[in-house]
Amino acid sequence: MAKSKSGSKISSLARWRSWVQAALLLVWLNPWLHLSTVCSPVFHCVSCPLASFACPIGALANFSAIHVFPFAAVGTLLIYGVVFGTFICGWVCPFGFLQDLVARIPTPKFELPTWMGYLRYVVLIVFVLAIPFFFSESSPLFFCSLCPAGALEAALPHTAKLAIAGQQVSWPSTVKITILVLILVAMLFKRRPWCTVFCPLGAIFALFNRISIFFVKFYPDRCSDCDLCRDKCPCAGLSERRAGVERCVRCLKCAGCSAITVEPVFSQQDRPEQGVR
């Protein structure tokens, strides 16, 4: 791995990633910051007792159910997506942070085929947009009725709160809890299973990875084929060694050498070829 000055800077920045994710929890989990009229750029349920912002996916699904175009939510996603791409997933999202923490448990980790990343678009189109639009929010396949983040952050805390207060407990749906349990178990054996296979928000941000203002650049001519970037990648995102690949969550673990850097779009150098080396 050929070290460079910018590469070592970026890799030292990447070491702070967990701290950045933890610090940003104070923004997403802040009961004093009641901004449920504003969509955040992260996957976090608005019904969480500590939630400060509305979930953009929840807003898209619910607006689809009432047949109204969500200009504010779409605008928020366009702005964050085109500036940062999937940096949001790797550095900002609380559900991504949870998956990173669970992945630290030393269990054997498996990789899934790359094509499974496209399931995220199926989730986005079918469960977030189409089912609410055609069958309303009362459909059992409505995205929020299946969402594991909603189950973990909202349904379980409220059930516990009712039980502790001695009130009649309204149990969350079995399907939702089952999905949450399956995702939690999958987190032990696959890094970021929700992000790489199902997350509709990650699917939206991934669309911007090739054109975002801050982008991850891969220089094939500087690569010495040491394969360290492939070994370090938690999402197998760089397995094809393409800059701006959709599965990449831009954790920057791979960016320790001169072949991979983060540059703004205003950088004078041309974007390298997107080809496979």
Add this chain to the structure above:
Amino acid sequence: MWAMAKRTALPMLILVGGIASLVYGTRFHYTPVVQGEVKQIVEEQQIEETITIPQPFEPPPGFPPPPPILQTIVRTIKVPKDVIEDVTIHELEPTLIREVTVGGVTLLASGRIRRTYGPTLDGQGSTEMPSLCPT
């Protein structure tokens, strides 16, 4: 220079589009929402009333007074009454985001959007916006 302009054109276009969409949504995008409001109306009611009509003449001295003459008449009175009336309000998108994400509004078969909460005459049902997502 030309290469950089080409490279930045699409991201800048999307960024401007995103900002325009966000500003339009938060400042100018209103959605009509039907909600029930308590209104007081004045209703006319007809009531039956029995009145006593005075005797046309006094009985002679030493005679008992004749029984009173009773007559039932129908009178119209005005009574104030509370009713729930549908009112259309125009909600700005941020307000709608808060309401829709907790199930505070729903789409009717008629295509209109209606609040799921509001005042009721019998005191049943919730007058407060739900605080939790219904799912």
